[in-house]
Amino acid sequence: MTIPSHPVVVRAMLAADGRLLSADPPLLALQREAGADLGVPIAVPQLATIARLAGRLGITLSRPVVAACERGDIDMWVRAKPEEGGVSLSVVDWRERPTVADPVDNGQRDADIAALAEGWNWQIDTQLRFEMVLEGMGEAGALPADPPVPGSRFSSYFQLQPDADGDMAMLRGFAQRRAFRDQQAVLAKDAGSRFRLSAYPTFDLSGQLKGYRGTAFPLVQAVVAPMVEDQPLALYPAEFGRRLDRSLRQPLGRIIANADTISAQLEGPLRPDYAGYASDIAVAGRHLMALVDDLADLQAIDRPDFSVIAEEVDLADLGRRAAGLLAVKALDRRIKIVPPSGDATLLATGEFRRVLQILVNLIGNAVRYSPEDTEVRVATEWESGQARIAVIDQGTGVAPADRERIFEKFERLGRDDAGGSGLGLYISRRLARAMGGDIVIGGAPGEGARFILSLPVSG
Template sequence: MSGPSTILRARLSADGRLLSADAALLALQKEAGGDLGTPIAVPQLAAIARLTHRMGAAVSRPVIAAAERGLIDMWVRARPDGGGVALAIIDWHERPIEGDSTETLRREADLAALAEGWAWQIDTELRFEMIAAGHGPQGVLPAAPPVPGSRFAGFFELRAEDDGDLPMLRGITQRRAFRHQVAAQASDPGRLFQLSGYPLFDLAGQLIGYRGSAFPLDQMILAPLGREPEVTLYPADFGKRLDRSLRQPLGRIIANADTISAQMEGPLRADYAGYADDIASAGRHLMALIDDLADLQTIDRPDFSVTLEEVDLADLGRRAAGLLRVKALDRQILIVPPPEDASATATGEFRRVLQILVNLISNAVRYSPQGSMVRVVTEQARGQARIMVIDQGSGVAIADRERIFDKFERLGRDDAGGSGLGLYISRRLARAMGGDIEIGGAVGEGARFILSLPART
């Protein structure tokens, strides 16, 4: 059933007391044990108000609150207002409690906004308004991303689940967040994405579109040449099983740990907030291991292949450096990318070359001393295009320069970073594209990881 269709408003003081509220909100406040002049008693609204007050900026997010008559789905917009906080509930729907708990439903809505991948935004006519890169290798834009103004259906073809359900269409119909919508790229049906999204509303409560993310799944693979092409779902199916068994639970752990660490539900002892931050960091580390495992399963197949196209190593070096700039600044390390006018044209697969460079630069940042510099340099010589990642760390001993590319090899390191698979995967990818990765640099003067690919003439 539905509740009020108009915008509901409330004002809170700087210390979280409810100063005024429309009737439906005041009734919910009283049901939760509060009243006018007392602290806001609905935990989800209190958390949003605290976050808005602490950030000094507007916050908009979905909320699910429990009432005696059932669950209330709300889209809440909070903004600073004269030292306090103004709340506007721009969507309010009441429904009976079904199988899921309030906490589970609220977590699902939050996770839609936290999903990894590259970002997109569409209007109510399902046309792209914005496309942007996200964080990490999964946030890399496709080689030919959609352009603003083009139709969503022109780039993505939604795939129904086994029971025929389409999570995205169900979410849009209900004006709610959605997750786990599998879609194929229209121009390349073998390239699959997992879509998540959440609705956007204006101040009048009108739906103005959806913002979401596209997480790339492993590509489907065609049968070897000489046989009738048949599509096998092994990599995509493997990724789907990984997602259900590991990625989804880890995603919930990370999201909840981040919420606790940020103290969005209320103040905590400093050591407890630190424990939550450690849990979130460990969860992200495990997520990276899962990604490495999925890549390992893919590249170790005998029929693994890459798509050869024209790529600019200098451009990819600048993109990879941009993705890791914040991580480097956390350790006071400066990444110097190739200059804007530099170009080194090669033959390779865009996303795989970028994956290699992200791994090489990430390793350089991880193992370089604080306050040092990581340089990314390109050159072309003897029919090859080369890009070098040069750090100021301790370097790699000559005797270890081949062993470091072995599977699970970490050269005796006992720190928590890395799985020992990144360099193995990177070299396998480089060789699949007709290139290689080598190590140079004098021991004690830093390492020089060199990716070479056939030059594009």
């Protein structure tokens, strides 16, 4: 059965108990493909979850959803609005993408094989920072003249190289929390020094991933081709995004979807602790997916040929969308997001999805680092030919000395929490400047931060 892409709004209505009362043909076809029909509970776990959450909280939610069909995955932007007697669903963007079959795992990445690999020893945490570097056995176990320093980033020392099929064993192993072997890498400071990396995951007593412990085996020096004069430097291979999609996004998407299905208990009741474990898995999966998205964006914006679309956008509308997307996260921390009023509008020139991405990042940061029981306001204004939208929190603010440093790659101002990759603000500013705008920080120290996105006025 073929379900086409639908650029128009696709609607459905659910009763308070989750029964699908009505649905436009695409959603009805998806419901039937899942083995259900009208008059019974909706059988698409992701849609059931967002509808149930909107009904329980009594607020309108907007978020991206990935659902599976016979031919692949469907990316949807879903809006769930509580109404008398139920919840209405509106899908404002419905796009299909085929599933690429994962390569067959032939067992070569088992932990015992990775643990016995030759070379010098290293250990990293889940944030990809070195925790330990030790000599191994034999000549191959000798440390390099300039070994990595504990606390430094893995990516600042090693640069991963794809295999003949364009795959990266380490990325796949990290996504699946499994051992890997034979990952090719070169030193970031010396592309002629090549290594073969093998490693296995380590876990704490509760089963949470702690990091990886592995070995680095030196290979024969590679011959580095001279750089052609005036040829732009490509920091990432052009097909890097495709590899990420195959090696990380698709496995993570299926992990999240299956965990959501278990947590929603659609196949029957579960012990509360089991349902909680599934929910934790889904949360962890989404965190990893966010890191993957940051890596993909970093790959894109650092390429010499990166460009954005110039289209008319409404900053007030995008502010409301971003606020709706983060409403649940804010409620969990007892933070109120105050979006632009429903009748507010401010037209600017930029790329719709990139502006939304920036605002989600800015509001998400404000929610993450603001004290509980405070407000995050999103306000629009016009000034000197620029359309501006500000995200204002009631936290401690950003010291003037740090207001440029915070936009540097991997900079987190000493924070040691697990949230974020240190790439969000770097990516956001690069995107804003690519659209002819900028992001600056205002607000007095100790009185909250004010992140201001400015874009050219439309027309």
